[in-house]
Amino acid sequence: MSTVTNGTTRRTRTPYRHDMVGSFLRPQALKDAREKWARGEIPAEELRAVEDAEIIRLVEKQKSVGLKAVTDGEFRRSWWHLDFMWGLDGVVKAESGQGYLFHGIETRAETARLTGRIRFTADHPFLDHYRFLHRLAGDDAVARQTLPAPAQFLAELQRPENAASTAAVYADADADRLLTDIAAAYREAILAFYEAGCRSIQLDDCTWGMLCDAGFRETLERSGGSAEDAAAAYARVNREAIRGLPEDLAVTTHVCRGNYASAWASSGGYEPVADTLFGMEEYDGYYLEFDTDRSGGFAPLSALGDRQVVLGLISSKDGELEDKDAIVGRVREAARIVGLDHICLSPQCGFASTEEGNLLTEEQQWRKLELIKEIADELWTDEP
Numbered sequence: 001m002s003t004v005t006n007g008t009t010r011r012t013r014t015p016y017r018h019d020m021v022g023s024f025l026r027p028q029a030l031k032d033a034r035e036k037w038a039r040g041e042i043p044a045e046e047l048r049a050v051e052d053a054e055i056i057r058l059v060e061k062q063k064s065v066g067l068k069a070v071t072d073g074e075f076r077r078s079w080w081h082l083d084f085m086w087g088l089d090g091v092v093k094a095e096s097g098q099g100y101l102f103h104g105i106e107t108r109a110e111t112a113r114l115t116g117r118i119r120f121t122a123d124h125p126f127l128d129h130y131r132f133l134h135r136l137a138g139d140d141a142v143a144r145q146t147l148p149a150p151a152q153f154l155a156e157l158q159r160p161e162n163a164a165s166t167a168a169v170y171a172d173a174d175a176d177r178l179l180t181d182i183a184a185a186y187r188e189a190i191l192a193f194y195e196a197g198c199r200s201i202q203l204d205d206c207t208w209g210m211l212c213d214a215g216f217r218e219t220l221e222r223s224g225g226s227a228e229d230a231a232a233a234y235a236r237v238n239r240e241a242i243r244g245l246p247e248d249l250a251v252t253t254h255v256c257r258g259n260y261a262s263a264w265a266s267s268g269g270y271e272p273v274a275d276t277l278f279g280m281e282e283y284d285g286y287y288l289e290f291d292t293d294r295s296g297g298f299a300p301l302s303a304l305g306d307r308q309v310v311l312g313l314i315s316s317k318d319g320e321l322e323d324k325d326a327i328v329g330r331v332r333e334a335a336r337i338v339g340l341d342h343i344c345l346s347p348q349c350g351f352a353s354t355e356e357g358n359l360l361t362e363e364q365q366w367r368k369l370e371l372i373k374e375i376a377d378e379l380w381t382d383e384p
Contacts, residue, residue: 007340008340009341011344013142013199013200013250014142014144014200014202014250014252014284014285015069015250015284015285015287015344016067016068016069016344017344017345017379017380018066018067018344018345018346018372018373018375018376018377019069019287019310019345019346019372020062020067020071020346020347020350020369020372021146021202021204021346021347021350022071022073022074022080022144022146022204022350023071023074023146023350023351023352023353024058024073024350024351024352024365025351025352025357025358025361025365026054026073026075026352026355026357027054027057027362029050029053029054030050030051030075031355033046033047033051034047034078034355051075051076052132055072055075055132055133055136056136058072058075059072059133059136059137059141061366063140063141065366065373066370067141068142069141069142069143069144069200070133070136070137070141070143071133071143071146072129072132073352074352074353077355078355080146080148080259080350081148081153081204082110082111082112082148082156083126084126084147085112085148085153085156086112087124087125088120088121089116089117089118089119089120089121090115090116090117090118090119090169091113091115091118092112092113092114092115093112093113094111094112094113095109095111096109096110096111096161096162097109098161100258100260101265102258102260102263102264102265103258103265104263105260105263107354108354111156111159111161112153112156112162113157113162113165114157114162114165114166114168114169114170115165115169116169117169118178118181118182118185119181119188120185120188120189120192122192124192126145126147126189127192127193127196130143130193130196130198131197133145134198142200143197144200144201144202145193145198145200145202146202146204146254147186147189147190147201147202147203147204148204148205149203149204149205149253150203150237150238151207151208151234151235151238152204152205153182153186154182154207154233154234154237155207155210155234157178166178179233179236179237180240182241183237183240183241184241186241186242187240187242187245190242190245190249190251191245194245198249199248199250200249200250200252201249201250202252202253202287203238203242203252203253204253204254204256205234205238205253205254205255206255206256206257206265207234208231208234208255208270208277209255209256209257209265210257210266211227211230211231211234211273212257212266212267212269212271212272212273213257214268216266217272227272231276231277232276235277235279235280238253239280242282242283243282245282250285251282251283251284252283252284252287252308252310253283253285253286253287254286254288254349255270255277255287255289256289256349256353257289257294257295259317259349259350259353259358260353260354260356261354261356262317262318262358262360263317264294264317267294267295268294268295268296269295269296269300270288270295270296270300270301271296271299271300275303278300278304278305278307279303281307284307284308285307285308285309285344286304286309286310287310287312287346288310289312289348289349290311290312290313290330290334290348291313291314291317292315295348298333298334298337298338301334301337301338302337302338306342307342308343309334309343309344310343310344310345310346311330311343311344311345311346312346312347312349313327313330313345313348314327314345314346314347314348314371314372315347315348315368316350316358316360316365317348317359317360318359318360319359319361321364321367321371322368322371324371324375327345327371327375328375328378328379331343331345331375340379340380344376345372345375345376345379346372347369347372351365
């Protein structure tokens, strides 16, 4: 990385100075095709053709607004997390008694449930999805693969409605094997993406956002659990999955507080988890939500060390365009703690963590990414 005129360095790997989290609003043509496919009115091949066409347009648009790392927008998924889990051996799609609870809304009631030992295999559909994206990215962009974090999978399997099926496969005496199998499956998955050309993996993780929430921690304690034990297990499974990967593979994580139809699920600053979360030196960078005061202040970033932080200061939940000067001011505020060279900028989350999408228009979505590029050009001079 070379030095630019303001003393910072030019980013040559993810995260980049102007960046994004991963998912995009689904175009109407894609929504229509998915509904027809679900009703049995079109075959999977026809749905795939619509997905391909919309992803081609999406990648071109990402490049046009200056993004150097592109995704497929998660256009082939219904959920940001469950679709990957459903593709693992030993995991099935299941109905749950209750959806995920967000502020003022409940999601569809779906989950991932165990039927056997967890394994990753080469026929996982995400591999073909990535190969298509990699071809589209070409030589002028990095094709980023987003995945739910291993900790997120562990948390899914520990939901009350999944406890019995998880215990049936991994008895209490075999609890250690559960974490080991999750980490091994993820490690094999990441290496398979690497062999397919991937050099940027992003692990999306709501577990830490929940542990930031005082109400969640209290509920966990009342049920006989421990926030400290949960954090230790989440950190362990994540670290085992990503330890010792190829040096030219950038591994980052996005910490989320919930993102469903513009609703949120948890609140609270990073203080309760800072030492554990930011102590995972295996990560190259952290995409962190800071778009509202629900995320607390920047002080916990002092635990980051030399890693990059991508400040999620632009909301993906509403269409109102942020004030440029206000965002610049907040970046400079964070820079007093970690230094401008350790900062990048992005939306606080994806625009459509599920196929429903957030409550804004595609035009507003792209304008927000253009604003991020404008701010990055101002703060980090000579950045390409």
